[in-house]
Structure formats: structure tokens, C-alpha cells
Amino acid sequence: MADTRIITISREYGSGGREIGEMVAKRLGVPFYDKVLIDMIAQESGMAAGYVEEASEKMTTAQAFNISTLGYYSVSPIIENVQVIGEDVFIAQSRIIKELAEKESCVIVGRCADYILRERDDVLNVFVHADYESRKKRAIEEYGIEEKKVANVIKRSDKARAKHYSFYCERKWGNVDNYHLMVDSGKLGVDKCVDLIIDATK
Amino acid sequence: MADTRIITISREYGSGGREIGEMVAKRLGVPFYDKVLIDMIAQESGMAAGYVEEASEKMTTAQAFNISTLGYYSVSPIIENVQVIGEDVFIAQSRIIKELAEKESCVIVGRCADYILRERDDVLNVFVHADYESRKKRAIEEYGIEEKKVANVIKRSDKARAKHYSFYCERKWGNVDNYHLMVDSGKLGVDKCVDLIIDATK
Numbered sequence: 001m002a003d004t005r006i007i008t009i010s011r012e013y014g015s016g017g018r019e020i021g022e023m024v025a026k027r028l029g030v031p032f033y034d035k036v037l038i039d040m041i042a043q044e045s046g047m048a049a050g051y052v053e054e055a056s057e058k059m060t061t062a063q064a065f066n067i068s069t070l071g072y073y074s075v076s077p078i079i080e081n082v083q084v085i086g087e088d089v090f091i092a093q094s095r096i097i098k099e100l101a102e103k104e105s106c107v108i109v110g111r112c113a114d115y116i117l118r119e120r121d122d123v124l125n126v127f128v129h130a131d132y133e134s135r136k137k138r139a140i141e142e143y144g145i146e147e148k149k150v151a152n153v154i155k156r157s158d159k160a161r162a163k164h165y166s167f168y169c170e171r172k173w174g175n176v177d178n179y180h181l182m183v184d185s186g187k188l189g190v191d192k193c194v195d196l197i198i199d200a201t202k
Numbered sequence: 203m204a205d206t207r208i209i210t211i212s213r214e215y216g217s218g219g220r221e222i223g224e225m226v227a228k229r230l231g232v233p234f235y236d237k238v239l240i241d242m243i244a245q246e247s248g249m250a251a252g253y254v255e256e257a258s259e260k261m262t263t264a265q266a267f268n269i270s271t272l273g274y275y276s277v278s279p280i281i282e283n284v285q286v287i288g289e290d291v292f293i294a295q296s297r298i299i300k301e302l303a304e305k306e307s308c309v310i311v312g313r314c315a316d317y318i319l320r321e322r323d324d325v326l327n328v329f330v331h332a333d334y335e336s337r338k339k340r341a342i343e344e345y346g347i348e349e350k351k352v353a354n355v356i357k358r359s360d361k362a363r364a365k366h367y368s369f370y371c372e373r374k375w376g377n378v379d380n381y382h383l384m385v386d387s388g389k390l391g392v393d394k395c396v397d398l399i400i401d402a403t404k
Contacts, residue, residue: 127378179384180389182329182381184382200390200394
């Protein structure tokens with residue numbers, strides 16, 4: 001079996017998966033791809049100028065909800081929404097992810113990277129999840145979500161991720177068969193999850 | 203959060219989960235419960251004498267298949283079979299598992315221990331799985347299953363475990379929400395899985 005060069009991280013909303021991914025990348029001294037990746041996709045595919053604009057025009061209720069509830073507007077939520085990102089964006093995204101994996105060791109959060117890189121044997125696919133109370137706490141305290149809105153935010157965010165994944169990857173998000181390591185950050189804590197992921201790559 | 207005292211291991215057939223559990227217990231210097239536990243249940247509940255006999259009488263096609271295919275007859279397969287183990291056995295089993303957890307640190311493989319101990323906060327629930335080819339290889343090379351029978355053995359064994367679990371625990375076997383750590387022994391290897399489980403308890 002080839003040594004692990006690439007780590008993909010999929011995560012439930014509020015599980016701290018993004019933070020864990022950043023910490024893993026920092027500890028390993030490799031690049032971390034998330035929104036940066038999206039920018040690269042936009043540039044690569046020549047959609048940089050029209051991307052956000054076009055997405056805004058096609059905005060769905062779910063997306064408007066994200067923006068109003070999460071209180072910010074970034075490129076990131078767009079990529080989660082299957083109604084908004086078209087196949088051309090997914091193809092461009094896939095191409096970039098494949099090129100990155102070929103070129104360098106890195107950590108990639110979300111973006112169906114586990115599926116896109118499924119034919120490589122130097123990839124460790126990680127799923128970060130947590131119990132509902134831990135996710136709720138993190139969403140309120142760290143993401144600044146209002147308490148009265150948090151249940152809905154968690155539900156809709158997970159649903160959007162699962163929908164996007166099943167649409168493009170034709171398999172089930174969060175299913176054990178798709179991942180090599182699944183960690184409960186609520187039980188184990190963020191630092192322990194980072195340790196375990198790094199240990200699993202060695 | 204309380205320190206981990208108990209480790210429960212659920213596993214796909216052929217994933218090496220039982221072997222991993224034994225190695226974890228040995229490294230931690232704590233007891234390992236599997237068939238031994240079944241014997242204890244049988245003794246505790248006064249069913250020792252009639253247990254196997256009664257089970258044999260009620261034997262289903264699935265169980266006859268296990269015996270003829272796996273080539274051995276032990277008490278263990280009986281406990282996997284929802285048609286055979288009655289609620290009284292499950293209740294006795296639950297009581298023993300709860301008593302063990304109260305009394306001492308240990309590793310428990312199978313037996314719905316994750317569910318039975320769900321109200322404790324000193325339990326780490328682990329699920330061991332692997333890709334189909336790795337499981338097939340282990341079943342043939344280590345468990346001595348004939349190649350022409352192995353696909354059927356894997357399928358039926360997983361199905362029996364899932365059925366038993368869903369019947370008694372009313373939740374889905376292998377679902378991410380039930381476990382704190384899920385490891386792919388095909389990708390990571392048995393030794394690495396042992397390391398990760400032990401590290402997760404610290």
C-alpha cells in the first residue's frame with residue numbers, strides 16, 4: 001500500500017472538521033485547501049468574474065437561508081448547493097483536485113475529494129462527526145449562530161452536504177464504506193482527532 | 203468527560219475486529235470478553251445445561267449454514283442469530299455486560315455492548331470494517347473458508363449481525379452515530395488499528 005500523501009476530510013456541520021483539517025495540515029506542514037480551492041477553481045475555469053454573480057441569480061431558498069442565518073456570504077456555501085453548482089463547476093473542481101493530489105501532499109476539506117480521488121491509493125479519507133449537543137455548542141459559541149436558529153442550521157447544512165455528495169458521487173455521505181477513519185470529535189476532542197488522523201497517515 | 207475504561211468493538215465479518223480487540227486488551231492489560239462472556243451468561247442465567255440443546259432444536263437455515271460452512275460449532279454463532287437468542291438471553295447478557303463494565307476495565311467484542319452500555323460515559327465504541335477484498339482474503343487465509351463459499355459467508359454474517367443489532371438495539375449497525383472511532387483495517391492494517399484505538403482511550 002502506498003504511503004498517505006493526501007488527506008480528505010468530510011465533516012458534519014458543527015463537528016469542527018474544518019478546524020481539525022487545518023490543524024492536521026499545519027502539523028504536517030502541507031497546504032490546506034478549502035475556500036482557497038474554490039478560488040482556484042473559479043480562476044482555472046474562467047468563471048472568476050461571473051461565478052458569484054451567476055450563483056446569486058440562481059440562488060435558492062436554501063441558499064438565501066444560509067446567508068441570512070449564517071450571517072455571512074462567501075463562495076463556500078455555494079459549492080454546497082446542488083441546485084447552484086452546475087456540472088461544469090464540478091468538473092473543473094474535480095480537475096483541480098486531481099492536479100493538486102498529483103502535485104503535492106495536502107489536506108482537502110469537503111468538495112467530494114474522497115470520491116474524486118477514489119482511484120488513488122495514497123489518500124486517507126476521514127469523516128469527522130459529533131453528537132448533536134457538541135455540534136450545537138460549537139455552532140453557537142464558535143460560529144456565532146443564534147440559539148433559536150441552530151437546530152435548523154445543523155439540519156439544513158447536513159442535508160445540503162448529503163444531497164450534494166449523493167448527487168455527484170452516487171454514494172451515501174457518511175457511509176462507513178467511503179472512509180478509512182471516522183472520528184467523533186464530541187467524544188474524543190479536537191486535539192485527539194488531530195493526533196489520530198496524523199497517526200493514521202504514518 | 204470521564205476517562206475511557208471500557209472499549210466495545212463491533213466489526214464486519216473478516217475485518218479482523220476480534221483479533222484487534224484481543225490485541226488492544228493485551229496491550230492495555232485488561233480482560234477481553236467474547237465467547238468467555240457467553241459462557242458466563244449461560245452460567246449466570248442457569249441456562250448452561252439446556253442452552254446449546256435448546257438452540258439446536260430451534261436452529262434455522264441460517265444457523266445450519268453457519269455450522270456447515272464455517273466448519274465448526276460453538277456457542278458463539280448462536281448469539282448472533284436473532285431467531286435463536288430469546289429476550290431472556292439478551293437480558294441476561296445485558297446484565298452481565300453492565301456488571302463487567304461496573305467492575306473492571308475491559309474490551310468487549312460484539313454482543314451489542316455499545317448499545318447496552320450507552321448510558322455510561324467511560325466507554326469508547328469502536329467499529330472495525332474493511333474493503334471486500336481484504337475481508338475475503340482474511341476469511342480464506344485466516345479463517346479457512348473455502349473460496350467458493352466466502353462471498354456467501356461474508357454476506358450472511360454481516361446480515362445476521364445487522365439484523366441482531368437492529369432487533370435488539372433499535373438502531374442501525376455500522377451507522378456512524380453509534381461509534382466514536384471507526385477504522386478501516388484493510389487500509390490501515392491491524393497493528394495501526396490497535397495503535398489508534400489505544401491512543402483514542404488516552
